[in-house]
Amino acid sequence: MEKVEREIVEPVRGINMKSTKAGLSKMIEILFKKIEHVLIQKGILIFLIGFLLGRAFILSHLSPFYLPFFAAVLILRKQHAPLALLGVISGAMTISLGVAAHSFLLSFSFLLFFKVTKLGDYNPYKVLPISIFAFLLIGKIVGSFITSGFFSLYDIMMGSVEACLGYILTLIFLQSIPLLAAKKRKQALKTEEIVCLIILLASVMTGTIGWTVYDVSIEHVMSRYLVLIFAFVAGATVGSTVGVVTGLIFSLANISSFFHMSLLAFSGLLGGLLKEGKKPGVAIGLFISTLLIGMYDQGSQNLVISLYESFAAILLFFITPRSLTSRIAKYIPGTSEYAAEQQLYLRKVRDVTAKRVNQFSAVFQALSNSFQQIENQDDEDEYRELDYFLSNVTEKTCQTCFKKDNCWAKNFSTTYEGMSRIMQELDTNDGQLSHKLKRDWDKHCTRSNKVIEAIGQELTLYQANQKLKKQVKESRKLVANQLLGVSEVMGNFAKEIQKERESHEAQEDQILEALQTFGLDITQVDIFSLTQGNVDIEMTIPDMYANGECEKLIAPLLSDICGEHIMVHSKDQAFPTGDIHVTFRSAKRYTVTTGVAHAAKDGGLVSGDSYSTIELGLGKYAIAISDGMGNGERAHHESNETLQLLRKILLSGIEEKVAIKSVNSILSLRTTDEIFSTLDLAIIDLQDASSRFLKIGSTPSFIKRGSQVKKIQASNLPIGIIQEFEVDVVSEQLKAGDLLVMMSDGVFEGPRHVENYEQWMKRKLTELRTDDPQEIADLIMEEVIRSGTGEISDDMTIVVAKVQHNTPKWAAIPFNLTKKKAQ
Template sequence: MERLLKMAVLADGSKIHKIGQWIASLKSSVSQLLFARGVLLYILSFFLGRAIVLTSISPFALAFLATAIIAKRQFAFPTFLFAVAGAITVSFSHASYILLSGLILMMLYKKWVHKVEKRIKWMAVSTFVSVVVGRLIVQAVTGTVVIYDVATFVLEAALAGFLVMVFIQSYPFLKLKAPRLKLKVEEMVCIVILSTAVLTGFVGLSIYELSLEQIGAMYLVVMAAFIAGATVGSAVGVMIGLMLSLVSAFHLYQVSLLALAGLLGGLMKDVNRYAVTIGLFVSAFLIGMYNIEVIPLEQLLLQAVVAAALFMLTPKSLISKVAKYVPGTEEEKEENEQYLQKVRDATASRVERFSEMFEALSHSFAYIDTDGKPSDPNSDVDEYLSRVTEKTCQTCLKKHSCWVNNFDRTYPVLQQTIMSIEENDTSNVNFNVGKLKNFCVKSDQVVDQMRYELSYYKANKRLKQQVKESRKFVSEQLNGVSEVMNNFAKEMVKEREEYFWHEQEIRRMLEAHHFSLEHLELFSIEKGNVDVEMTVYFNDYRGEGEKLIAPLLSDLLDETVVVEDEQSVNERNGDRTFTFSSVKNYQLSSGVAHAAKKGNFLSGDSYLMLELGKSRFALAISDGMGNGERAYLESSETLKLLKQILQSGINEQVALQSINSILSLRTSDEIYATLDLAFIDLQEPHANFLKIGAMVSYIKRGSSVYPVESGNLPIGILEEFDVEPVREELKDGDLLIMVSDGILESMNFSENREAWLKRKIREIETEDPQAVADLVLEETIRSNHGHIIDDMTVLVTKVEKSRPKWASFSSVASV
């Protein structure tokens, strides 16, 4: 029994699957028939051939034919035939006009328009000419031509030329594939005009005394209201009503009926479809009551019932598909978000691939020197010796005796001689030459050749070292770039679940406090790095952004959030866009004082104050070797490199190694620069000091002064160096004083200079950073009797706890 039941279930499932396949196949066939084979164009052309306004003006069919010729020429002639067929259902003279004007238009295109560049413009002109000529010929054959007729024909031709420009905006959306993700506003208007023109072709057609054009008009308005809301629904209603009223004064009531239906239906669109149709029935009832002498109320309500039924039978998938192309709809926003998510994922994947590539390149440069083999320190010496012996021992008769029979004696003596010559040790050179003379008959020639080859040996050694250092530098840089790109990719693909929950909570919270939220975007909700953007509508803005919304966000995200930026068109009313970010637990205020040697314009000292992200800050002083323009260029170049590398996101120690490598490899001149660098964390207040040949710094806390020092050679002296950071905790009210070497080295007295500066800092009563910097510089100059004998720079930074203007409060009442 169970087996039979399973077989029955499988059979039912197979039938359902086949039915689904059949429905999908039917949809595909209908789609291909309507769009790929042009049947939809033919249907539209037929009804546009019937469309007449103001009793005799019919510009629609020729304009649509011109559009078909430009956009889809293979469908142009059948489109023309269907337009003529539609015109025949109206009158023979009307069909003659469409036939004759269409032939003239196609002839003009073949003989002239297709050869010019701006085809659309000249196609509109050709349409104008075709309409005027066709109308004049038909009128001349069927009757007399008067001035009024000529004016009417020119007006009709002008409308036809204008409609070419309108229909060409609508034509891409009659194809199987739309060219872009959403419509522009002007394209929406053009599509509504085309739809209205097609509706005028239904005038005179009815089923059981129910007018098809009125049913179609109601259907389009209800659809527009449900998709885009009251504004678009009422606008579409006005446009369709005006067009129908041009056909006959009988349709004047359609303007008010359709506009009201679009307004009421759009207001009810957030409820459901049934509520939108209720808006249509209310409009039909109200307008029918006041126009009962024009159209029976029962007939109007029946037409509304048919339009509502068609609307209810419209598949939800079709409505959603149309809504995706209309700006401002929820479906369009969702489609854009999905598209952006796909772009974000694809970009993150590509960035990860690049990160892996840079990491592989970094490893290849890191191991290219060793190649898996240990390096031989004597390889350079052996190469040097080979060049010396090639020009001395190769032609000697005792070569076999020295290098084969007595190798252990010959090689050490020559090696020691080379080392003595390289070290310029005369006594050892003479001693080793004496040992060499005991068995070498060309000792003087060998020593002379060693001295000659020494310069080549040193140059080769230096070149190899520079190549090695360059490879190491490139490896470190590639590895740093790989890390930055990898971190960037991880940020891009960060899971959205937590973001979605927070977004819903923010929407709920603002709705509970009666804020009209227009747009919300969460860029980051990471602790200490919150970045939220929202647009809120206000009728009378009184600072609610910082007074209410920021504290509410602070309560939700469990950290203090403040308004970082605020933009609005109107001061009190309308939309306002806020950018909220994490408040820095601590904030900095800085002051700097500097003076050039002997009062010159250019100082060899340079300083930098750089914000890194939302919670880190970098302070730096660089002192170029010497004074004047050359020292200024060296120190400023060092800080410029530091700024660019740090802003790229590379680790600070890797940045310093990179700068050192660049400066040491860039030139052989002895141009060096000191660097006093401090990184301050504003969330958990502490400073990491990196001092490369720099002077001692000081932290003033109340009446106490603490020195901070570290010993490293200036940047550019050594090709390899290690920087040991010094970490110091900071507190509210601390003053961080950084000075260049000119402050300490220009003092002219016997007292310990560092102790003197420490005492002067302790004696300063003010806590203003700029005042402290000015006082330190002034005391230093006074101690040297007013002379400035070196470049001096003082950089003072005060650390203060942030105190937001508006504090957060809990939205949940405590029990």
């Protein structure tokens, strides 16, 4: 019973603890947001900063902080300027009434100058620092003259120093105040902005000089707390920088705190190096720094006080909520939180883009369906059009006939079917009727000749109307297919941009270990896919490894690890780091080498034939030949434009049948001239060597495998004759070593005194003693020209492609053997 009770109670208790912890965390977050709203939106933070800067001094009697701060707030946060002035005067009053009066008069004088000259209309980064310089210099000299009755060279020098510091602080406050007052910030902090922010915080902390609690200095506690925060968030570099800057400002404010700069710098460095140990690691760094630096101070009593101050800073550091440090880390480059924030932002952009692309894909899909529905409605309207046709005929013939009621009321079916048969026969027999139908209709109708004549007249208009509707219908069908193809391409693109980085930590560690064995310092490895035949790996490498190491070392090593040949797909220079982003992909299993021979009719310069080889982005290789009607420039223009259109559509990712139909539609609709061109297209998959042949009015192609020659042929009309046609696709499986021979009709039908062109071409291919594509193309062209007694009676083009296994230049490097040699 106790065991059962424990099994029930303990999980419930764990759930309650988790829910309580989550609720407490949420409450702290809500409280933090409310405090943030009060401090920032209500201007309380501006008041507190002004209060402390009004107390801040350098070298005991220089106060260059309050006027630059007030001026910066007046420019950037005008609604909070009264709170800033009130804070400055309140802080100065804690020093003395004279200091408060001096601060008020100088600030009020600057406010009047600001209103009279409309200083806010000018560039604050140019005009404001100079104005502050002049006011501080004049104020220092006038103040010395009022208090002592004269001013000396020393007063002028000290005034100049204070004015110069005010000039610099004005520029710093213009950079740093927006960082404190902004509600949200998306951009990362620049190095200059981080330094300006630290100077502002350190300047504010100088206002706490002299505040102690049981001999524990508040300024020391806050400065160490600031170093702990930045060392924990940003690491050793930023932590030590914060320590140096903060210590330097404290040293200027109080010369006795000069040793404090060493403590802060060392604790920032050591704490940043130990940040992997979380908050305890950073705290240990401060504790060790306090012990080491404190030994050089005066006596053990000061060391004990310094330890108390460090413990107080560590206590504040530990009670600082994680949400605060995480928010700070998001704006500092190099932190994991910043990288996660950037990745989240990029993922949002990617998802939004993919969503919009999917929406466009759905729109094109809907448009395609809409056109298809219109086509179905047209099929239903054919019967209605026949009724309209016959009604027009009866209106001209039967309305005045005395047998109207007998034909249409008593014998409707016989009359309707008879007129329909007459229409069909006139339509199919070029206006001629069979004797039997003519005789039967004469028996039925008293005005048979007039009805037949009226049907013939209406049929001419009906045929023209039907032809126009057929063209519109074919155009709609073509548009529907094109819209469907675009929809599929956009859908595939949406899936591609949503490609997530897969989790392959073990493989990434293995790759990094292997590269380090070679002595290559690779900074980053990202694996997106390890699917066989579709490996996708990205690396960030230093630019010193850009002299062939990727192809000669990294790719062969990846080949052994992945179990297939890997090659360098692309290299991109990364700015401003200078590193190189390299993408490695699976090497294609097959390669295609081509040879081309072509000649124009009668040895002319311009051939009506055009050819193209296209490397498609989906691991496919396309070879195309187009023969324009006739010869010369017009034919060349037609064939070349056909291939250019086909190339652009295929590269967009649209399926080849839709691409060919699109090209055919464009060429057939753009002009009324009887101009057409043939197209011979072969698409070879470089992963499995499968091939698809689309032959549009073209001559046969041949595949030579050893001593065997196979013909590839399909029957399709040339492009541009009719708008709508079905494309026959012939599929063949190629093998390594196969030769694909494609040619125009000038080559296939070029030999004279040959009865069977196919057998002649097969015999010539069988007799070849070479497998070089270019040599084969030249030899076949030479044989065709010789058989024609040296004359070139038509444009000739022949393309020979050889399929081979892809043999990488560099063999795979065994990873295990490399490890043994290294050991």
